[in-house]
Amino acid sequence: AQKITQTQPGMFVQEKEAVTLDCTYDTSDPSYGLFWYKQPSSGEMIFLIYQGSYDQQNATEGRYSLNFQKARKSANLVISASQLGDSAMYFCAMREHNTNAGKSTFGDGTTLTVKP
Amino acid sequence: SAVISQKPSRDICQRGTSLTIQCQVDSQVTMMFWYRQQPGQSLTLIATANQGSEATYESGFVIDKFPISRPNLTFSTLTVSNMSPEDSSIYLCSVDPGGYGGYTFGSGTRLTVV
Numbered sequence A: 001a002q003k004i005t006q007t008q009p010g011m012f013v014q015e016k017e018a019v020t021l022d023c024t025y026d027t028s029d030p031s032y033g034l035f036w037y038k039q040p041s042s043g044e045m046i047f048l049i050y051q052g053s054y055d056q057q058n059a060t061e062g063r064y065s066l067n068f069q070k071a072r073k074s075a076n077l078v079i080s081a082s083q084l085g086d087s088a089m090y091f092c093a094m095r096e097h098n099t100n101a102g103k104s105t106f107g108d109g110t111t112l113t114v115k116p
Numbered sequence B: 001s002a003v004i005s006q007k008p009s010r011d012i013c014q015r016g017t018s019l020t021i022q023c024q025v026d027s028q029v030t031m032m033f034w035y036r037q038q039p040g041q042s043l044t045l046i047a048t049a050n051q052g053s054e055a056t057y058e059s060g061f062v063i064d065k066f067p068i069s070r071p072n073l074t075f076s077t078l079t080v081s082n083m084s085p086e087d088s089s090i091y092l093c094s095v096d097p098g099g100y101g102g103y104t105f106g107s108g109t110r111l112t113v114v
Helices: none
Strands: A010-014 A019-021 A032-039 A046-052 A064-069 A074-079 A088-096 A104-106 A110-115 B004-007 B010-013 B019-025 B031-037 B043-050 B068-072 B075-080 B089-095 B109-113
Touching (some): A010 A019, A019 A110, B019 B089, B043 B068
Parallel strands (some): A010 A110
Antiparallel strands (some): A032 A088, A064 A074, A088 A104, B031 B089
8 A cells, every 4th residue: 555645746836826736645653753844946955844653733834734634634735825846746755763763755846847 | 854965866878788876875874765756756665774674675676677776874775786677767865864854855766768
């Protein structure tokens, strides 16, 4: 079974609007971390935000916030006030701390296009 | 957080040849990871490289095709051997900075095999 599922291959958003990118995950490890990365067309991977499985509050980093719903096993990324430079591929990833030798598993990604 | 210098940034290679990709980290790290990203797809882990031991390869990847060196805690190389057009991908190295933060990635090597 796929551990990380991103069901939106592509998303469009108007500049200055907010957008939510979906991510669901599957694990039996009680201790894990969830991550979002941005990959512009240049190919580099940029770490955006982290949520730990034991964190009580949703993570926020500037315009990025993570809507963590543990019971539903979802970790959606919310980007507020979209900018043209936000156009990129976005990957959700998970690292299980007690299993899988600490390796990260990545979803298939969502391509976000911000329209002017 | 760690900073990784990855070289080359891109290359166009003839089939049957080999390319070695280098990653230099500005701090000592225990684990380094090598990923392949085929066009339009997600990241696939090739192997985990720990200093002083053989790299651990994921299913579908073998040492003869992707030999890895890890001579010290700040440096690693991945060689793509006997290349074919199917090896055309972005190759990325990454490190675990410790704690519970996200991985740090190199800038990637965009490889085209003709």
